[in-house]
Amino acid sequence: MTPQPPENRDKDAGRWSDLGRPPLNATALRRALVRPGSLWTALDVVSATGSTNSDLAARAAEGETEGAILVAEQQSAGRGRLDRTWSAPPRSGLFFSVYLTPRVPVEHWGWLPLLTGVAAASALTQAAGVDTALKWPNDLLVTSPDADALRPGGTLTERKVGGILAERAGPGVVVGIGLNVSLTADELPVSTAGSLALAGATSTDRDPLLRAVLRSLEHWYGEWQSADGDPVTSRLQEAYATGCATLGRSVRAELPGDTEITGEAVAIDSDGRLVLATADGVQRPVGAGDIVHLRPAAEA
Template sequence: MTSSQGSAGRWSDLDRPPLNAAALRHALVLPDGLWTSLDVVESTGSTNSDLAARAAELPEGAVLVAEEQLHGRGRLDRTWTAPARSGLFVSVLLKPDVPVHRWGWLTLLTGVAAASGLSKAAGVDLSLKWPNDLLVKIAGEERKTGGILAERAGEDGIVVGIGINVSLRAEELPVPAAGSLALAGAVSTDRDTLLRAVLRSLEQWYGDWVRADGDPDASGLLVAYGTACATLGRRVRADLPGERMLEGVAVGIDGDGRLVVETEGGGTEAVAAGDIVHLRAA
């Protein structure tokens, strides 16, 4: 971790004020709430790795936020980098008391919660690309502005990491397909407001899901994800494990959270893991 006192140059961007950790804890860490602690660090390698390393000693609901993440990770070991204080880099520790075979829904649940919370707080329409990307539209083009990574932590825990590009400018985007809430016309890029909205939405969706014993249908998650998912109805290419490729139309999400693809021959195949490329509308 670094000291902001010794790095004035890095912290001199007045458009990117630091998070107010005390105010966030006051608003989110409540006696009967899900969130049990909230820590903000100036810089770290990966909030997911840090939280996972302490999962055994922490209760459910621990939240770790970084102003800067140096070695953030996405699916398939991709890196996630962004300037300091330009986004939300947050991980939460969950210990769901639901059947383990339903834990795969946590990535999709977090996507629904983040998209819902950010849409209200930032005034930007967000959609979901299966399984874990958050999309915005910039000049009519879909751009990735966020991602989610869920990882097992011990026998009973899952660390869910959320990375959101908030104030990135065009010249700061890591790749042409990336975007940010600011570039999508957000009415607010106040990260305190956005983080509160995301965590409150996640608390509500997670609570409903746990109370439904992880059932995506009974909790309303299946319908909500299908409504927000930009992948459905699209022609897609799935790059699958073992260097196999599948092409067809994404027609649904099954009860296990898998993407159902209708192939050229009229059959369907459920994709549990893979890299999905949107080709065009069906």
């Protein structure tokens, strides 16, 4: 798919119908991010597409250069891990993918989605004023109200505000991020979802939020590459563990073949795997590629 030039405005007036959700300013974003010496080499914004990951992967197969960014105002076939769907109203969030060609040993490439999580969480905490945590392996969490929280006795709970999907493409990796920014309670796709707005964000202006996430990603990617992909030397392992809400909790890892492991999440190992301490005293590492669901142990 050839992206529509971002400066072209849709003939459909619907693009401008929701003044509370203005379109991204592609020209300003490009000016701020695509510059000499930057990781980012190109930035395109399209009004709608099926999946930015799929589109950018197709471009990677045709020789796309590292640092390309593809942003969609709306996705009709957005995907999460294991092809789970991700949908949201137009311009209600940030839906984008980046193309990276890491120059580190391939055995360290599995850290890319975790690295992206660290970058996004730290950027959103600062730029949106919302404490953002990580749920292993690829979710971003915020503390948001329950459906009745605005009523007397309402409570707060952790909710998924974003997800990350990394896929091999060409000689590199396409990393996609979906982030709910201004969704209202009525617009949430599932009861466990949330948005920055519902979490009390100080800003839901998507332009500075996108810039903050991409600059943070550039920083962490540079640190990781300078350390030849070593998660300890780059401090990536430490940063992920510090921000990971999964650690210290009793969880149930559901694996293929209707098997499961239950235990306390005690560490993130050097391969980015979650280490579970089981009741029989064994520590079991679980990789992101091995897991179907990770749930609280008490959840039915």
